[in-house]
Amino acid sequence: MIDHSMQRQSLMSARGLTKRFGGLAAVNDVSLDLWLGHIHAVIGPNGAGKSTLTNLLSGDLPPTSGTITLDGHNITGWTPEKISGHRLGRSYQKTNIFTTFSVWDNVRLAAQSRVQPSPFNPLGWFRSAAKMTAVNQRAERAIELAGLQNRRHAMAGATSHGEQRQLEIAMTLATEPLVLLLDEPLAGMGQAEAESMVQLLLRLKKDHAMMLVEHDIDAIFTLADHLTVMVNGQVIASDVPAVVRADAGVQAAYLGEETHETVGEEH
Incomplete structure (x- = not known):
């Protein structure tokens, strides 16, 4: 907030x-x-x-x-x-996205980067469902803010140049x-x-x-x-x-x- x-x-x-x-x-x-x-x-x-x-x-x-x-x-x-x-979030002159992943997966990965690993579970095995819910909610908010609701299932590499720039901003927003x-x-x-x-x-x-x-x-x-x-x-x-x-x-x-x-x- x-x-x-x-x-x-x-x-x-x-x-x-x-x-x-x-x-x-x-x-x-x-x-x-x-x-x-x-x-x-x-x-x-x-x-x-x-x-x-x-x-x-x-x-x-x-x-x-x-x-x-x-x-x-x-x-x-x-x-x-x-x-x-x-x-702090930033974008780059050249778009930095995972082209073979969907729009949703790109944004969700960015949101997940903010989950702090436990020292007893550094790889995140059996991570709590509550934490995954929070990650999904951050990703959903970012996609909506960036105006990509209707493109969430599209392959990132198949979207237009403008949509890829929006996606990069959505990924940044997912880190809050x-x-x-x-x-x-x-x-x-x-x-x-x-x-x-x-x-x-x-x-x-x-x-x-x-x-x-x-x-x-x-x-x-x-x-x-x-x-x-x-x-x-x-x-x-x-x-x-x-x-x-x-x-x-x-x-x-x-x-x-x-x-x-x-x-x-x-x-």
Whole structure:
């Protein structure tokens, strides 16, 4: 359950976050806050450091310097598994699903990952029916939230690209995260699928703190409560979208060239 007394609390924060690869600063002195009920979008040209920032927050990369807190815990340097266990979920640029399993089985496996094994029964043999009921309930809620009720029995690999992106989010939701880091969830979608994903993200917004990395500028200005623009690993603007959109430096560096186009994946 979500405690809405946390509505004005920053659930995740980064301060002075830096990641260097040799002499290159892929992320350089970045600070941000993710709030319950808000979508914080991060945009910028390819190579700006957006995906590296996401990997730092999720623990997939250790920072060179700076600190990260999650729900009051200093998680700097924690492993991705430990961070995930503290209710952070993320999606990736490339869909990460089990294509030969059904939609239901994919989501149920994600839900089951949150069942803590007993030290006397590490493989989960003869696990209680009550625990299995809880797993199934989490999976069911996630499928409904993601709008996949009518596709639960479909083979994951046979679903559309947009449905696979929905499935990946459903798998993330099955772990019951408070914070969602979404890396280009609209990538490769047609207009109808993109509109469906935008509506899904708006439904999820009230119960999560969300960071959205995305190249679809129209979607960004529909979704974002706060907008951060990165160029060459640095933040050049961070404010409400209307203020950022009017910023001359942002227009020169990014928006003026890319407002009406969707850019490919960041490497």
